[in-house]
Amino acid sequence: MSRPAVLARVVEALRFDGLWWRRFARLGSVYGPEWWKRGSPPVIAAILFGLVGRNRRGAMTNLRRVLGDADDGRLHLAALRMFIQFAHCMTETMEYFGPRPRPIQLDVPQRDPIAEALRDGRGAVLVTGHIGNWDVAAKTLRDYDRPINLVMAREANATAADYVRAIREQAGVRVIYSDTSVFSSLNMIRALRANEIVAIQLDRMVGSGGARLVPFFGRLAPFPSGPFVLARLAGAPLIPVFAPRLGTRHYAVHIGQRITLTRDARDPHSLARAMRAAVAAFESVIRAYPSQWFLFSPFWPEDAPTSQTLGSGADGDADELGAAPG
Numbered sequence: 001m002s003r004p005a006v007l008a009r010v011v012e013a014l015r016f017d018g019l020w021w022r023r024f025a026r027l028g029s030v031y032g033p034e035w036w037k038r039g040s041p042p043v044i045a046a047i048l049f050g051l052v053g054r055n056r057r058g059a060m061t062n063l064r065r066v067l068g069d070a071d072d073g074r075l076h077l078a079a080l081r082m083f084i085q086f087a088h089c090m091t092e093t094m095e096y097f098g099p100r101p102r103p104i105q106l107d108v109p110q111r112d113p114i115a116e117a118l119r120d121g122r123g124a125v126l127v128t129g130h131i132g133n134w135d136v137a138a139k140t141l142r143d144y145d146r147p148i149n150l151v152m153a154r155e156a157n158a159t160a161a162d163y164v165r166a167i168r169e170q171a172g173v174r175v176i177y178s179d180t181s182v183f184s185s186l187n188m189i190r191a192l193r194a195n196e197i198v199a200i201q202l203d204r205m206v207g208s209g210g211a212r213l214v215p216f217f218g219r220l221a222p223f224p225s226g227p228f229v230l231a232r233l234a235g236a237p238l239i240p241v242f243a244p245r246l247g248t249r250h251y252a253v254h255i256g257q258r259i260t261l262t263r264d265a266r267d268p269h270s271l272a273r274a275m276r277a278a279v280a281a282f283e284s285v286i287r288a289y290p291s292q293w294f295l296f297s298p299f300w301p302e303d304a305p306t307s308q309t310l311g312s313g314a315d316g317d318a319d320e321l322g323a324a325p326g
Contacts, residue, residue: 029091030098037095038248041087049083055296059083062299065217066290081291085245089133089294092249096136104136106243107252114197117237117258118144123192125231125238126199127278130294131285135168137243137253138199142172147196151176151188153204178226185230192234199241200227202282203295212272214279217286221300228274232261238274240281244289256281 028036049056059079064070067078096104117124123146128134141148150173165175176187176198188198202223210229213220231238240256259274286293 025090026094026098029094030100037091041091042084045083045087046080048087049080052296056083058297059295062293062295063290065219065300066286066293078291082294085292086294088248089136089245089292092245093133093135102249105250106137106140107246107250109253109255111255113237113239113255113258114141114241115144117239118146118195118197120237121195123195123234123236124197125192125227125234125236126197126241127202127227127238127282128199128241128243129201129203129282129286131242131282131289132244132292133251134199134201134243136251137241138168138173140253141197141199144197147174147191147194148172149174149176149188149191149196149198151178151184151198151200153178188230189234192230192236198230198236200224200230202227202278203293203299212275214272214275216279216283216300219300219306223275223279225271225275228261228271228278231259231274232263232266232271235263238278240278242282242285244285244292254281254285 028040032040056079059082060075063075063078063082067074070078092104095102114124114126128137138148138150150168152175168175176184176191178184178200191198204224210225211222212225214223215221216223228238230236238259238261240254240259242254243251244254245251257277259277261270261274
């Protein structure tokens, strides 16, 4: 590797989302005293809130849509709370996955659609989003005694990619990268046919293919159709699952209604209905926990209409499935 390339990688590793800071954060999260684990996340979050203007503006843009008629002062406070909650979730995730984990309290619903789905033997597609702490919830899925496959995009900062993947796989979560290749799609279908769990995030697009506009907080927003096409092709149910944070090491698991797309339901209206149901479940959780939707770039297109009929043409299963999100 050339000297300029080495220097560029060092600079990338020192960026706020790079490998150096991830390792530093993990040391504090695992080995730091309790006062540090509780007190440092708000301070560090406030510093980043002031420094990373692009992320701050992106968070405020999304919160403006979520909170409706909030003034600038309220938006700033909500965005700051978002940074703080994100820091707490990251700290508790690193501690939980470390060699000295503290117990996590998880409030789970009495009825369990995931267990019901797995008893049918066709696996389950879990759709979630960047809200609360998916990593902590994903570790609890091991109680189903079935392999867990997390479909995700590659890290924006390449220096942290292997580190993040290793931590998740140590927790028993297999990572499938949504690199828009046919091989990643085949791996997902193969996992479902083996009665495994495949988890995909709704609010992250990879590439431009497979996006469909769905009503979301009063405006149309692009959501990936890949998870829904995947569920239809594999004959697996699709279930929304979210894990917002309630307090220190305390989370609630929200499991939505089971959504079924039969293999012969190839018309766009069936796909639209399924997507609307999943996105509505996502919206209801964000309304309850607006400062825990950890998306730091604008989500809605600038020219997003308030209403529009979803496209009547199908892009094709292969194209839509290949664009499954991370």
